[in-house]
Amino acid sequence: MPFALLKYGLNGDFPFEKDADLPPPVSLKKRYDVVIIGGGGHGVATAYYLAKYHGITNVAVLEKGYLGGGNTARNTAVIRSNYLTSDGVKFYSESVKLFQNLSNEFDFNIMYSKRGQLTLAHTDAAIRGFRQRTEVNKHFGGKTELIGPKEIKELVPTLNMNPGHQPVLAGLWHMDGATARHDAVAWGYAKGATQRGVELHQLTEVTDVVVENGKVTAVKAKQGSVDHIIECGVVVQAVAGHSSLLAEKAGFRLPITTYPLQAMVTQPVKPFLDPLVSSPAFHCYVQQTGRGELVFGGGSDPYPLYNSRSTLELKEELLAHAVELFPFMANLKLMRQWTGLTDMTSDYSPIMGESPVQNYYLDAGWGTWGFKATPICGKTMAELVATGKTPSLIKPFGAERFNDFRQVNEMGATAASH
Amino acid sequence: MKVMTCPLNGPRNINEFVFGGEVTPLPDLQAPDQAWAEHTFYSYNGTGVVREWWFHSASGYWFVAERDRTTDQIIKTYDPSELAADIRTAMLDVDRKMFGVERKTEEVAP
Numbered sequence: 001m002p003f004a005l006l007k008y009g010l011n012g013d014f015p016f017e018k019d020a021d022l023p024p025p026v027s028l029k030k031r032y033d034v035v036i037i038g039g040g041g042h043g044v045a046t047a048y049y050l051a052k053y054h055g056i057t058n059v060a061v062l063e064k065g066y067l068g069g070g071n072t073a074r075n076t077a078v079i080r081s082n083y084l085t086s087d088g089v090k091f092y093s094e095s096v097k098l099f100q101n102l103s104n105e106f107d108f109n110i111m112y113s114k115r116g117q118l119t120l121a122h123t124d125a126a127i128r129g130f131r132q133r134t135e136v137n138k139h140f141g142g143k144t145e146l147i148g149p150k151e152i153k154e155l156v157p158t159l160n161m162n163p164g165h166q167p168v169l170a171g172l173w174h175m176d177g178a179t180a181r182h183d184a185v186a187w188g189y190a191k192g193a194t195q196r197g198v199e200l201h202q203l204t205e206v207t208d209v210v211v212e213n214g215k216v217t218a219v220k221a222k223q224g225s226v227d228h229i230i231e232c233g234v235v236v237q238a239v240a241g242h243s244s245l246l247a248e249k250a251g252f253r254l255p256i257t258t259y260p261l262q263a264m265v266t267q268p269v270k271p272f273l274d275p276l277v278s279s280p281a282f283h284c285y286v287q288q289t290g291r292g293e294l295v296f297g298g299g300s301d302p303y304p305l306y307n308s309r310s311t312l313e314l315k316e317e318l319l320a321h322a323v324e325l326f327p328f329m330a331n332l333k334l335m336r337q338w339t340g341l342t343d344m345t346s347d348y349s350p351i352m353g354e355s356p357v358q359n360y361y362l363d364a365g366w367g368t369w370g371f372k373a374t375p376i377c378g379k380t381m382a383e384l385v386a387t388g389k390t391p392s393l394i395k396p397f398g399a400e401r402f403n404d405f406r407q408v409n410e411m412g413a414t415a416a417s418h
Numbered sequence: 419m420k421v422m423t424c425p426l427n428g429p430r431n432i433n434e435f436v437f438g439g440e441v442t443p444l445p446d447l448q449a450p451d452q453a454w455a456e457h458t459f460y461s462y463n464g465t466g467v468v469r470e471w472w473f474h475s476a477s478g479y480w481f482v483a484e485r486d487r488t489t490d491q492i493i494k495t496y497d498p499s500e501l502a503a504d505i506r507t508a509m510l511d512v513d514r515k516m517f518g519v520e521r522k523t524e525e526v527a528p
Binding site for chain 1: 489
């Protein structure tokens with residue numbers, strides 16, 4: 001074994017992954033079949049599946065910053081499918097399945113780690129809600145059950161079962177709950193897409209969308225001080241917190257309000273917390289990373305803003321609740337905090353599908369639940385772009401549901417209610 | 419502590435207030451469903467100074483705030499009765515153009 005290692009270290013194939021990096025940047029072409037605006041997880045996943053399953057490779061992903069540098073890097077990397085509606089459970093269950101095989105598919109470790117996710121009920125009303133979610137999950141593919149205080153204590157021995165006036169009464173135990181390295185997901189998709197001929201243009205900001213006779217024909221983009229006009233057959237917008245601003249350039253409004261969402265991380269400690277724990281009543285969720293840090297987050301800010309500033313109020317509130325659940329956390333030091341912009345819809349479900357502009361497709365309204373949908377969103381959006389038909393899995397999530405008053409209510413299924 | 423000045427109660431901790439959405443024209447009660455969907459779900463949601471409804475929860479009082487959505491600076495706050503005449507006119511314009519409804523200024527609920 002040591003000799004094999006030595007031989008491996010000295011031979012010309014080292015390091016093993018010669019093609020680990022993305023190809024060097026190329027000049028923008030005059031025309032692409034598909035332009036994807038936004039080089040986050042969703043954008044590059046859509047490009048990847050377009051190339052892999054549909055043979056469409058004349059694709060440009062335009063990213064104003066760098067690959068996966070927006071909300072892809074700011075979420076808290078929770079993967080789960082224990083939603084409330086049948087539409088939601090079906091959709092997110094497919095995503096969990098795809099996530100489980102991503103490392104193999106990419107030949108690149110996304111550090112997928114199945115831990116289980118535990119949501120706590122502190123009231124009888126919450127238990128009733130959990131019963132409903134358990135049943136819906138059972139029927140539509142999520143692995144979820146309702147458990148009592150004894151089982152909770154076994155799963156999370158360090159949890160304070162009686163935090164003041166809100167004792168822990170029951171838990172929604174979601175066995176498929178997992179986490180993964182969010183950057184690696186974006187890198188894996190980008191690598192796979194570019195190997196198949198997709199172009200990723202970083203530091204390329206879309207400044208305008210050209211619409212003629214109700215149909216998108218080109219986008220205007222800026223690289224440094226150089227302006228480009230890029231003709232395109234189809235445009236997909238996947239820009240998370242900036243969805244409304246981009247849609248305005250294309251000439252329409254979205255049923256979205258943009259709120260900041262703050263999260264934070266402590267210094268690393270010994271591993272003690274296996275499942276991801278959340279409490280909607282406490283507006284708080286906590287998980288321990290592979291490095292031992294505790295990541296926690298809560299609800300969105302109370303009013304809309306396009307700014308990633310942090311506030312003392314939210315930190316105080318969030319930390320107070322986290323310390324109620326895990327009292328010894330009061331001794332930990334906070335290492336970092338950050339904010340992402342979340343495009344919230346009023347029914348807490350995403351918006352995928354057609355827009356008022358022809359050939360202009362929407363991947364928006366991902367609020368605080370975007371990362372966990374990256375694979376399935378990319379796959380279904382690619383199918384929509386390639387065939388022009390909305391896959392049945394995402395049909396309920398079209399923007400038109402707001403015009404017909406057919407919302408998909410996931411309000412009760414967010415990890416920390418907003 | 420971020421402070422917001424309530425037109426009724428003076429400067430207060432922002433935690434006492436609830437955001438209530440953008441100030442937009444209320445459609446006519448007889449307007450089609452589409453108009454109500456627009457009003458209920460579709461907002462401007464852009465950057466810059468936006469005119470918003472705010473609610474002081476302790477005193478149950480609704481008022482209007484002009485706030486910069488990029489810097490989080492509160493420009494001014496005032497009682498809804500002070501909504502400028504031009505806003506009411508703008509509301510009537512929207513009514514006419516979007517929904518084909520004619521209303522008089524005094525009929526517009528701000």
